Amino acid sequence: xxxxxxxxxxxxxxxxxxxxxxxxxxxxxxxxxxxxxxxxxxxxxxxxxxxxxxxxxxxxxxxxxxxxxxxxxxxxxxxxxxxxxxxxxxxxxxxxxxxxxxxxxxxxxxxxxxxxxxxxxxxxxxxxxxxxxxxxxxxxxxxxxxxxxxxxxxxxxxxxxxxxxxxxxxxxxxxxxxxxxxxxxxxxxxxxxxxxxxxxxxxxxxxxxxxxxxxxxxxxxxxxxxxxxxxxxxxxxxxxxxxxxxxxxxx
Amino acid sequence: xxxxxxxxxxxxxxxxxxxxxxxxxxxxxxxxxxxxxxxxxxxxxxxxxxxxxxxxxxxxxxxxxxxxxxxxxxxxxxxxxxxxxxxxxxxxxxxxxxxxxxxxxxxxxxxxxxxxxxxxxxxxxxxxxxxxxxxxxxxxxxxxxxxxxxxxxxxxxxxxxxxxxx
Numbered sequence: 001x002x003x004x005x006x007x008x009x010x011x012x013x014x015x016x017x018x019x020x021x022x023x024x025x026x027x028x029x030x031x032x033x034x035x036x037x038x039x040x041x042x043x044x045x046x047x048x049x050x051x052x053x054x055x056x057x058x059x060x061x062x063x064x065x066x067x068x069x070x071x072x073x074x075x076x077x078x079x080x081x082x083x084x085x086x087x088x089x090x091x092x093x094x095x096x097x098x099x100x101x102x103x104x105x106x107x108x109x110x111x112x113x114x115x116x117x118x119x120x121x122x123x124x125x126x127x128x129x130x131x132x133x134x135x136x137x138x139x140x141x142x143x144x145x146x147x148x149x150x151x152x153x154x155x156x157x158x159x160x161x162x163x164x165x166x167x168x169x170x171x172x173x174x175x176x177x178x179x180x181x182x183x184x185x186x187x188x189x190x191x192x193x194x195x196x197x198x199x200x201x202x203x204x205x206x207x208x209x210x211x212x213x214x215x216x217x218x219x220x221x222x223x224x225x226x227x228x229x230x231x232x233x234x235x236x237x238x239x240x241x242x243x244x245x246x247x248x249x250x251x
Numbered sequence: 252x253x254x255x256x257x258x259x260x261x262x263x264x265x266x267x268x269x270x271x272x273x274x275x276x277x278x279x280x281x282x283x284x285x286x287x288x289x290x291x292x293x294x295x296x297x298x299x300x301x302x303x304x305x306x307x308x309x310x311x312x313x314x315x316x317x318x319x320x321x322x323x324x325x326x327x328x329x330x331x332x333x334x335x336x337x338x339x340x341x342x343x344x345x346x347x348x349x350x351x352x353x354x355x356x357x358x359x360x361x362x363x364x365x366x367x368x369x370x371x372x373x374x375x376x377x378x379x380x381x382x383x384x385x386x387x388x389x390x391x392x393x394x395x396x397x398x399x400x401x402x403x404x405x406x407x408x409x410x411x412x413x414x415x416x417x
Contacts, residue, residue, distance in 0.1 A: 014253045016261040028264020036269060040276040047284035054291050056298060062291075069288045089281035096280075097273060113269075116254050122266050126273070184254070 010191040014115055014184070032113040039100035039113075043093075068096065072237065079241035080248055087244050090130065094123065095237035102183060102229030106222065114232075115183040117176060124172035127240050131171075135247035146250050175239055182232050186225045193218045383407045 018025040019034050050065030058066055072092045076084045098114055105112025113119050135143045147164040148157055196214035201207045256262065384407050391398040 011252055016253065016259060016265060018261065028261050029268060030261045030265055032265050033268035033272065036272045040272050040279075043276065044279055044284060047280065047288060051284070051287045051291055054287075054294075056295055065288060066292065069285070069292070089285050090277060092285065093273070093277045093280050097276060113265075116265065118254065118257075118262055118266055119269055122269050123273070126270075180254070 008192055008195045010188040010195070013111075013187060013191060016116075031111045032116060032119070035101065035104055035111045035113050036097075039097060039104055042104075043096045043100055068092075072096075075234075075238055076241050076244075079238065080245045083248055084241070084244060087130075087134075087241075091237050091240055091244075094127070094240060095233055098123070098179065098236050099230065099233035102233055103226070105183065105187065106225055106229060112183050112187060114179055115187055117180045120176035120180040121172065123236075124176035127175065127243065128172040131243045131247040134244065135250065138248060139250055143250065146246070171239075171243060175236065179232050179236055182228055186221070186228055190218060190221055190225065193221065380407060380411060383411070 016030040016032055018029060019031050020029055023029075046061070046068075047065050050061040053059060053062060055062060069092070072095050073085075073088055075095075076088045076091050080087065101112065101114040101119075104110050105115065135146070147161050147168070149160070149164075152160055193214040197211045197218065200214065201211040203210065253259075384404055387403050387407060388398045388400065391403065
C-alpha cells in the first residue's frame, strides 16, 4: 500500500479491522482481540504442555515455563514480600499477557495489541482498581493517610495532599502511556525504514545498493524491539508490584 | 492515529474483549496452570531436600564407621604392643634364668675341678716325698753302701720346704 503510492504510511498498521466474517463483525471482534486470544492460548499452552511431563529434571519447554514462573515470583516476592504471593497469579497473567502481546507483534503480519492506548489503559485501569481496592480492604480509612505522610508539617498539607493525589491518579496514565508509546514508536520506526527499503530499492540500478542501509537499520531495530518488548513487560509488572507493595504496606 | 479514534465502535468492543480474555486467562492460570507449576517446583524442592538429608545421614554413618574402625585399630595396636612387651619380658626372664643356671653349673664344675686338682696335687705331693726319699736312699745305697733313713727323710723334707712344696 505504502510502497505502491510512493508515500510513507506508518499508522495504518494500527487500524482495527473485524475478523471472523460477519459473526466477528457483529460482536466487534477485531484482529487485535484475535491476537489477545492467541497470546492467551499460547500462554496457557506453554504452562499446561510445558508442565504436563511434571519431570523432576525439566525439558526445554518445562524449563521455560518454570523459569517464567520463578522470574515473576521472584519479582513479586522481592517487591511486595511474602504476603504478595496471593497477587502472584495476577502479576504473572499481566506480565505474560503484555510480554506475549509485545513479542507476537514483532512477527510479520501480526498485530500488536499493546500498541493501542485503549488496551494498555484498560490493563493499567485493572491494576489501579486492584491496588485501590486492596489498600481500602486492608487499611480501611487509614488508606487516606497515604496522601499525607506522617511527620510532615501541617501547613504543607495544602501542597502535599493535592500533589500526592495527582501522583496517585497519574499512575495508570503513566503506566499505560509508557507501554503504548514504546510499542507505537518501535513499530512506526520499523514501518518507516521498511518503506525506505522499498522506495530506495526502486531507484534504478543503484537502488538495491542504497536500500541495504535501511535494511541493516531494520535488522538492528528488530533486535532492539525484542529487548524493548521484554523490558516493557518487565517494567509493567514491576511497577504493578511496587504499587501493590504500597497498597499492602502503605509506604 | 487509529488508536485515538475513539468513535470507532471496534474500540469499545476491543476493550470488552480484552477484559473477557484477560479475565479468562487469569482464571485459567490461577486455577489450573500455576498450581501445577507450584506443585512440580515444590515436589522438586522436597526431593532435593530429601536427597540432601539422605546424603547427610550417609555421611554421618560413614563418619561413625571410620571412627569405630580407627578405635578398633588403635585398640588392636595397643593389644599387640602389650603382647609383644609381655613376650619380650618373659623371654628376657627365661634367658636370665637360663644364664644364671648355666653360671651356677659352671661354677659348680669349676669348684669340683679345683677340688679334684687340689686332691691330685696333694696326692702328687705326697707321692713326691716318697719318691724323693726312695730315690735318695737308692742313690746313697749305690754310692756309699749305707743309708740313714732318718737323715734322708729330714734332708728331703728340708729340700721340699726350700722349694715351697712341703
